[in-house]
Amino acid sequence: HDEKITLSHGSGGKSTHNLIEGVFAPAFSNPLLDAMDDAATFRVDGTDDIDHRLAFTTDTYVVSPLFFPGGDIGKLAVHGTINDLAMAGATPLYLSVGFILEEGFPIVDLRRIVASMAQAAKEAGVAIVTGDTKVVQHGKADGVFINTAGIGLVRASWLMGQAQLEPGDKVLLSGPVGDHGIAIMFAREALDIESDVQSDTAPLHTLVASLIEAAGEGIHCLKDPTRGGVATSLNEMALGSEVSVALDEQSIPVHPEVRGACEILGLDPLTIANEGKLLAIVAPGVADTTLQAMHNHPLGRDAAIIGTIQAEPPGMVFLRTDIGGLRVLDMLVGDPLPRIC
Amino acid sequence: HDEKITLSHGSGGKSTHNLIEGVFAPAFSNPLLDAMDDAATFRVDGTDDIDHRLAFTTDTYVVSPLFFPGGDIGKLAVHGTINDLAMAGATPLYLSVGFILEEGFPIVDLRRIVASMAQAAKEAGVAIVTGDTKVVQHGKADGVFINTAGIGLVRASWLMGQAQLEPGDKVLLSGPVGDHGIAIMFAREALDIESDVQSDTAPLHTLVASLIEAAGEGIHCLKDPTRGGVATSLNEMALGSEVSVALDEQSIPVHPEVRGACEILGLDPLTIANEGKLLAIVAPGVADTTLQAMHNHPLGRDAAIIGTIQAEPPGMVFLRTDIGGLRVLDMLVGDPLPRIC
Ligand SMILES: Nc1ncnc2c1ncn2[C@@H]1O[C@H](COP(=O)(O)OP(=O)(O)OP(=O)(O)O)[C@@H](O)[C@H]1O
Ligand SMILES: Nc1ncnc2c1ncn2[C@@H]1O[C@H](COP(=O)(O)OP(=O)(O)OP(=O)(O)O)[C@@H](O)[C@H]1O
Ligand SMILES: [Mg+2]
Ligand SMILES: [Mg+2]
Ligand SMILES: [Mg+2]
Ligand SMILES: [Mg+2]
Ligand SMILES: [Mg+2]
Ligand SMILES: [Mg+2]
Numbered sequence: 100h101d102e103k104i105t106l107s108h109g110s111g112g113k114s115t116h117n118l119i120e121g122v123f124a125p126a127f128s129n130p131l132l133d134a135m136d137d138a139a140t141f142r143v144d145g146t147d148d149i150d151h152r153l154a155f156t157t158d159t160y161v162v163s164p165l166f167f168p169g170g171d172i173g174k175l176a177v178h179g180t181i182n183d184l185a186m187a188g189a190t191p192l193y194l195s196v197g198f199i200l201e202e203g204f205p206i207v208d209l210r211r212i213v214a215s216m217a218q219a220a221k222e223a224g225v226a227i228v229t230g231d232t233k234v235v236q237h238g239k240a241d242g243v244f245i246n247t248a249g250i251g252l253v254r255a256s257w258l259m260g261q262a263q264l265e266p267g268d269k270v271l272l273s274g275p276v277g278d279h280g281i282a283i284m285f286a287r288e289a290l291d292i293e294s295d296v297q298s299d300t301a302p303l304h305t306l307v308a309s310l311i312e313a314a315g316e317g318i319h320c321l322k323d324p325t326r327g328g329v330a331t332s333l334n335e336m337a338l339g340s341e342v343s344v345a346l347d348e349q350s351i352p353v354h355p356e357v358r359g360a361c362e363i364l365g366l367d368p369l370t371i372a373n374e375g376k377l378l379a380i381v382a383p384g385v386a387d388t389t390l391q392a393m394h395n396h397p398l399g400r401d402a403a404i405i406g407t408i409q410a411e412p413p414g415m416v417f418l419r420t421d422i423g424g425l426r427v428l429d430m431l432v433g434d435p436l437p438r439i440c
Numbered sequence: 441h442d443e444k445i446t447l448s449h450g451s452g453g454k455s456t457h458n459l460i461e462g463v464f465a466p467a468f469s470n471p472l473l474d475a476m477d478d479a480a481t482f483r484v485d486g487t488d489d490i491d492h493r494l495a496f497t498t499d500t501y502v503v504s505p506l507f508f509p510g511g512d513i514g515k516l517a518v519h520g521t522i523n524d525l526a527m528a529g530a531t532p533l534y535l536s537v538g539f540i541l542e543e544g545f546p547i548v549d550l551r552r553i554v555a556s557m558a559q560a561a562k563e564a565g566v567a568i569v570t571g572d573t574k575v576v577q578h579g580k581a582d583g584v585f586i587n588t589a590g591i592g593l594v595r596a597s598w599l600m601g602q603a604q605l606e607p608g609d610k611v612l613l614s615g616p617v618g619d620h621g622i623a624i625m626f627a628r629e630a631l632d633i634e635s636d637v638q639s640d641t642a643p644l645h646t647l648v649a650s651l652i653e654a655a656g657e658g659i660h661c662l663k664d665p666t667r668g669g670v671a672t673s674l675n676e677m678a679l680g681s682e683v684s685v686a687l688d689e690q691s692i693p694v695h696p697e698v699r700g701a702c703e704i705l706g707l708d709p710l711t712i713a714n715e716g717k718l719l720a721i722v723a724p725g726v727a728d729t730t731l732q733a734m735h736n737h738p739l740g741r742d743a744a745i746i747g748t749i750q751a752e753p754p755g756m757v758f759l760r761t762d763i764g765g766l767r768v769l770d771m772l773v774g775d776p777l778p779r780i781c
Contacts, residue, residue, distance in 0.1 A: 108540070108733040109575025123537075125569060126558040131534070143494065143533060143593055153484065153494075157536035157589055158572045161531045192484060193472070195498035199540070200450070200665060210463060216469040228472040228480035230464060231499045231587075235779060241580040246572075248498055248589030254485055283539040297525075302514035420724045423480025426598040438576060 104346045109161075109438070111326020112370065112431025113293065116335070127138055135339065136260040137322060138187035142255050150256050151398050154189035156180060157248035163438045165212065167286040169297030173216035175440055178302050178374060179325070180249040181223050184319040185304040186377065188255030188311060189391075194220065196230040197246035202237040212243060217386075223302040225249070254308070259317040261339030264319055269386035270344060270406035271379040273306065274291035274299070275352040276329055280371035281360045283439050285338055291364070300377030306398045308380060317385030322378045326439060330369040331430040332378055333406075334418045341413040348408035348420045348430065369418075370431040372439045450502075450669020450779070452712065452758040453772025457676070476680065477601040478663060479528035481594050482567040491597050495530035497521060497590060498589035504581055504779045506553065508627040510619075510639030511715075512584055515769045516781055519643050519715060521590040522564050522665070526645040527662045527718065529596030529652060535561065538587035543578040553584060564643040566590070569690070598657040602680030605660055611685060611747035612720040614647065614740045615640070617670055621712035622701050624780050630708035633704070634653045637697050642716030654733035658726030663719045667780060671710040672771040673719055674747075674757045676781035682754040687769065689745035689761045710759075711772040721749065 107114035124132065127353045131139040138156035142148055155168055169332045177194065184191040196216070200209065220227050285294040303323060310318060320340075324332040329351070333349040351367045353361075362366045375398060381389045393399030416428040448455035472480040479497035483489055501517045518535065518750050525532040531538045537557070541550065615642060619640040624636040642759065644664060651659060661681075665673040670692070674685045694702075694709045702709045727745055734740030750753040 104541045104543055104545040104547060104550070104575055104576055106543055106577065109573065114571060117648075118768070119571075119573060120556055122547070126551075126554045127537075127561070127567065127568040127571070129567045131567060132571070141534065141569070143591075146448070153591075155534055155591060156586070158571050159538035159540055159574050159587060161574045161576050192494055193480070193482065195496060195589045196468075197498045197500040197538075197589075199500055199502060199585055200445045202445055203449055204445040206445060206463070209445070210467075213463055213467045220468070226470045226472060227468040228470065228482070229497050230460075230468070230473070232450065232456060232460060232464070233500050233502045233585075233779075234447055235502050235582060235585075236447065239582040241576060244540055244574075244576075244581075244585070246500060246587035246589075248536045248538075249586075250484075250494075250496060250591065283735060316462070336643070379449055396699050397742060438574075 102308040106361035106437045107434045110434035112331050112433055116430060120208055121436040124244040126250055134260055136187065137183040138193050140187050147321055154184045154187035154251040156183040157246060158183065159244060159246040160440055161244050161438050162440050163241060164286055167298060168282050168404030170300040171212060172216050172243060174211035174219045175300050175374060176245040176247045176302050177216050177219035179440065180247040181304055182323045184249050186323055187253060188248040189253045191223065191249055191251040192227045193250045194225055194320045195230045195248045196227055198232045198246040199240050199244040200216060200234045201240040201242055202234060204242055208425045218404040254311055259318060259320055261320055261336040264336055264342050264380050264408050265342035266342060267383050267384055268380050268407055268408040269321055269340050269404050271381060271389055271393065272403055272405045273349065273377045273393050274401040275354045276376065277353060277361065277368040277371035279374040280436055280439055281357045284436055294356060299373060301398055303375060303377050303398060306396045309392050309396050310389055312391045315380055317378060318383040319382065320380040322380055324370050324373050324376060327431040328370040328372055329378065330428050336431045337416050338414045343412055344406055345409055346418045347420050350403050350405045351405055352401050355380040369428060397423065447778045448775045451772055451775035453672050457771060470773045473485040475601055477528065478524040481528050493594040495525045495528035495592040495594050498587060499524065500587040501781055502585050502720055503781050504582060506637060510624050511641040512553060512556050513584060514553035515560045516641050516715060517586040517588045518557050518560035521588040522566060522643045522645055523664045523760050525590050525592035528531040528594060529600050530592030530594045532564065532566045532590055532592040532645055534569045534591045535566055536589045537568055539573045540581050540585040542577045542581040542583055545576060545583055552701040558597065559781055564645065578588050595652055595663060600659060600661055602661055605683050605721050605749050607749055607751040608724050609660055609681060609721050610724055610745050612722060612730055613692065613744055613746045614734055615688055615742040616695045617714055617717065618694060618702065618709040618712035619696040619752040620715040621777050622698045635697060640714060640716040642739055644716060644718050644739060647737045650733050651730055651736050655722055655726040655730045658723040659720060661703055661721040665714050665717060665719055667713050668772040669711040669713060670719065672768050675771045678757050679755045681742050684750045684758040685747055686750055687759045689759050691744050691746045693742050693744055693747055707776055710769060760770035
């Protein structure tokens, strides 16, 4: 009865999962929410028809620091919602923005963030069409928090999502993992390590469009492995489809600097947050075509096939390690890096 | 260059207006945002056709205290977004929720808020279909902040909004002003005044449906006068339509307790926030029908015709006072009541 919110509840890993499953999902339950995908998809006429669906999603951003190598909170807030729409196979159309400003926040910094959002929206071809602005007393927030919600038009005329994985499917990853989390970490801690690691924040909707073009309904699930990293995202899919995921550690791309930082800090790059990466779970027959389409896109140059979906044991992720062992890969437990996005 | 955000920037009055016009609107500018209505309305096929439009809106809630007579932050967050959709003539369909939780927040209080949101959504016939959960360190937020965004289907097959006012139009108000702001104030301050004032938070979409049924395209603009009150909302409309608004103070309903509190505290009830009230600006020919429709609805029993739209002087609001004088009624200046919603 005296349970309290902890930082782990915001990690995007196991505690977040348990909080959502234990508090939010049961109270709000409905078929669209229960799917627990990156975006809800529906027709506004309420029918179950699969074409002409809309996608709707939201994320709040509380990243610290507000400006970091490769981006800032504004860019993240625009890209993040575009990406959750893209993961539903949707073309992002319209965004809303909700600002919480702390009393005393410099307006010059606000202008910088707003300019960055405007540019990110313009580059991605989306319009910010509605907004809200609240202010709280000094000491009751931390500079700026931003919520974005977004609406998109679903292009996929088949069902995608974490319930659609099938044994035999291949797991593709669009590029190296851990850049965003490690970049934020370096920006925050005054670690005595030289680092060139930049956030990988990027809008993924054009990459998704080319995957859909290339592989069509062979694409069973798309997911951007943000908070909690690849490990958490794949565990959620394994649970959602009651299948198992077998990964090959050697095939997973990681930048050497990120790998080095993780070794020093005792972190697993597979639990570190990404912003401009996606996992695609595809039918075996289109795996090579999909990989080729990734390689042909600037945001998928280093893509790789990193694993396979298996029937048994349901709900688990395994990693065949570099040294030949097999270990269970859990969701992120605890929170190594609070306020990563 | 060293301008800072102040609490006034969150009042919903003149400073908020100036911040939006000076920082957000120019950077994000597009025709849908520029209308500056409570919700953006558009067709997802991108055409200008007026039927089958969607409405999209967002609000963030930072109200303090979280629980108050007549409601709580969760109820407010659901009703508020329903109402901004309703003001666009839309039937609310789907909501998103974004939570910012402060480390240490009691989960039992979170459950209470979530239950309240679930109930408010259920009663209004809307579904919460997507969400997000972030946590910040103790001292970096204030318990819980909630963003809701919403999508609705526009039922009005004509243009409504703050650019649609015409000289001769009548100004209707659905009930007494100032209840929400004064209820929050009493809940916050340990004032030595006995008070029964309750927040008027309520979902207005069924009231709007009956107004549309009764008056059709005679309805030129609907607006819920939340932060900044009736005075600010009417000033925004006067600017948006380049008309003038003439109000009759005697006709404006105010609960005696609210009037008394305002007198003691030196506040104008017309600048105090409301949550379950609406202003309707309607063609003169349908004014009585609209008033009748309000009176027939539980949320409009005390509705009144409170003023008239005039051509000159554009952009101003005038109040014919109880004692027969005429005074300019400005937007809310300063912020008597921070974090009212
Ligand atoms: N407070 C909440 N209420 C209802 N549903 C929620 C809530 N928080 C998250 N969800 C749902 O849980 C699922 C996972 O959400 P999560 O925020 O982890 O995904 P994401 O946005 O893809 O990741 P990230 O937030 O790291 O970008 C989604 O289906 C989301 O709609
Ligand atoms: N940060 C922002 N960026 C872009 N547009 C904004 C922003 N804040 C507010 N707006 C726009 O300004 C207008 C007024 O917003 P405001 O929040 O005052 O309206 P409201 O939601 O009806 O009132 P309240 O927030 O008190 O309920 C709306 O059209 C809204 O979309
Ligand atoms: Mg996602
Ligand atoms: Mg996301
Ligand atoms: Mg608002
Ligand atoms: Mg409004
Ligand atoms: Mg509002
Ligand atoms: Mg999220």
